[in-house]
Amino acid sequence: MKTRSIKRNLINSISAIFGLFIIIVFTFVDVSVDDWAQQQFKFELQEKTNQIKTSTHENSASTSDNSNNHYVYQIWKNNQTIKRSASLHPYPELDLLHTKIPINSYKLVNVTMPNNEPGQALLSSYIHRNKDGSSDYMYITVSTSTKSLDRMTGLLDILLIGSFLFSMIIMRIVAKKIVQKGLYPLESLNRQIKKFNNNNTYSNNDFAFYEHKSYSEIDLIIKELNNFLTNNRNNIENEKRITSDIAHEIKTPIAELITLTEVHQRFPNDARLAETFTDDILQISNRMRVIVENLLLLQRTSSTIELYKEPIDISLLLTSIQHELTFKYQDITNRIQLKTQLDTVIITDIFSLKTILTNLIDNALFYSPPASAIQINVLNNTHNIIIEVINVATINYSETEIQKLIQPLYQYDSSRSDDNRYGLGLSIINNICKINQYPLSITQTITGDFTVTVSIAQ
The missing domain is CATH 3.30.450 (Beta-Lactamase)
Structure with a gap:
C-alpha cells in the first residue's frame, strides 16, 4: 500500500x-x-x-x-x-x-x-x-x-509563461517552508515518541510528552498521550501488585499443605495429627478452591460477558441470597432490613445482579459489628433504580483507602489475617457494574455508616 x-x-x-x-x-x-x-x-x-x-x-x-x-x-x-x-x-x-x-x-x-x-x-x-x-x-x-x-504578443506570452513558472517555483518553496513550520510541533512530538520507544523501561518511568509552545491541536494529543502513559503505568503497577498478592494468597495454603504433609510423614503414628489431618487438608483445599474461583470470576468479569436481561423480582432475589448466606450468618434474617419503593420488576441480567447483591450483603455482614443492622434500600426515581447497601463499618476509611477498595486483592491491614476474606468482592462488583454500565458509588459518613450504591437504568 x-x-x-x-x-x-x-x-x-x-x-x-x-x-x-x-x-x-x-x-x-x-x-x-x-x-x-x-x-x-x-x-x-x-x-x-x-x-x-x-x-x-x-x-x-x-x-x-x-x-x-x-x-x-x-x-x-x-x-x-x-x-x-x-x-x-x-x-x-x-x-x-x-x-x-x-x-x-x-x-x-x-x-x-x-x-x-x-x-x-x-x-x-x-x-x-x-x-x-x-x-x-x-x-x-x-x-x-x-x-x-x-x-x-509572442514575447509577451513567453514572459507570462516564464513568470508563471517562476511564480510556481517561488510558491512551491514558500508553501514548503510554511508547511514545514506548521508541522514542526507534530514532528517534534514524533521525535519524542521515537525517543520514548528507544529508551529503556527505567528511563520511561518519568517520561512525559511536552511542547515548548502551546498549540491547541498538539496540546490535545500530548494530553491524551500523557494520560495514556499515566494509566498504563498505573495498570502495570496494579498488575505487579495483583501478581504479588495472588502469589501471596496461593503460597500460604500451599505452604500449609506442605508443612502438614511433612509433619504427618515424620510423625505418622501421632494420634493428635491423624485425627485432624484430613479435616485440615480439606479446609486448606477449600480455601484454595475459593481463591481460585474468585480469581476466575474476577478474570471473567474483567472482559465482556454475555448479558441476558430479564424481569427480576428484587424481593424474591434478596430472599434467595439470604437463604444462601444463612450457613455463614445464622442471624442474617434479623440483621437485614429491606426498604423498597419499587412496585415493578427490574429488567437486568440475573447473574450480574445476584453477584453484586451477594458480595455486597456478604461484605456488609462481615465488616459490621455483630448483631448490627444492615439496611438495604431499593429506590425508584424517574430514570434509575437505586440499590443502597448500608452498614456500620468498624473501620474509618480515608478517601484514598475507599478508592483502593475496588482494586483486586486489596485488603485493609487489620483484615488481612482473616483466612476467609481475599479482597476480591468489590473488584468483581466494580467489573460487573462497568460491563452493565451501572454507576457504582462507595461512601462513608462521619458517623461510620458505610454505603455502597448501584444505579440501574430503567
Whole structure:
C-alpha cells in the first residue's frame, strides 16, 4: 500500500490552489494585453488610413508616393484605381482586397501581404466632395504586416509563461517552508515518541510528552498521550501488585499443605495429627478452591460477558441470597432490613445482579459489628433504580483507602489475617457494574455508616 504524506499533500494542495489562481490572473492579463495590442494596432492602422486619405486629396495628381514601406495601400475612385503605394510597384498586376462595404464604414480583415507575410488590412469606403460641388465614391484598402505584432504578443506570452513558472517555483518553496513550520510541533512530538520507544523501561518511568509552545491541536494529543502513559503505568503497577498478592494468597495454603504433609510423614503414628489431618487438608483445599474461583470470576468479569436481561423480582432475589448466606450468618434474617419503593420488576441480567447483591450483603455482614443492622434500600426515581447497601463499618476509611477498595486483592491491614476474606468482592462488583454500565458509588459518613450504591437504568 502506498504511503501517504500529510506534508506532501498540504504542499501539493497549496501549490495547486495558488497555481490555479495565478493561471486565472495570468490568462486574464494575457488576453487583456493581447486585446490592447490588437486595438492599438487597429487605431494605428486607422490613423494611417486617414493620413493617406488626406495626403491623397491634397495632391490628387500624384499616382504614387514614398510612404513607409510597412504600409501598402490602394485607392479606388468609382471602382477605378487612382493611387497605389510605392511598395506595390514590384507587383503591378496585384490588387489589394476590394470588397464592397457600406459608405463611411471600416472593416478589418486578415490578409496575406505581397511578400507572403501575414498581415491585416483596413477596408474603408467614403464620399469625397470635389471643389466644383460634385462627389466621388472612394474606396481605400491599407494593409500592413502583423509580424511585429505577432512578435510582441509572442514575447509577451513567453514572459507570462516564464513568470508563471517562476511564480510556481517561488510558491512551491514558500508553501514548503510554511508547511514545514506548521508541522514542526507534530514532528517534534514524533521525535519524542521515537525517543520514548528507544529508551529503556527505567528511563520511561518519568517520561512525559511536552511542547515548548502551546498549540491547541498538539496540546490535545500530548494530553491524551500523557494520560495514556499515566494509566498504563498505573495498570502495570496494579498488575505487579495483583501478581504479588495472588502469589501471596496461593503460597500460604500451599505452604500449609506442605508443612502438614511433612509433619504427618515424620510423625505418622501421632494420634493428635491423624485425627485432624484430613479435616485440615480439606479446609486448606477449600480455601484454595475459593481463591481460585474468585480469581476466575474476577478474570471473567474483567472482559465482556454475555448479558441476558430479564424481569427480576428484587424481593424474591434478596430472599434467595439470604437463604444462601444463612450457613455463614445464622442471624442474617434479623440483621437485614429491606426498604423498597419499587412496585415493578427490574429488567437486568440475573447473574450480574445476584453477584453484586451477594458480595455486597456478604461484605456488609462481615465488616459490621455483630448483631448490627444492615439496611438495604431499593429506590425508584424517574430514570434509575437505586440499590443502597448500608452498614456500620468498624473501620474509618480515608478517601484514598475507599478508592483502593475496588482494586483486586486489596485488603485493609487489620483484615488481612482473616483466612476467609481475599479482597476480591468489590473488584468483581466494580467489573460487573462497568460491563452493565451501572454507576457504582462507595461512601462513608462521619458517623461510620458505610454505603455502597448501584444505579440501574430503567
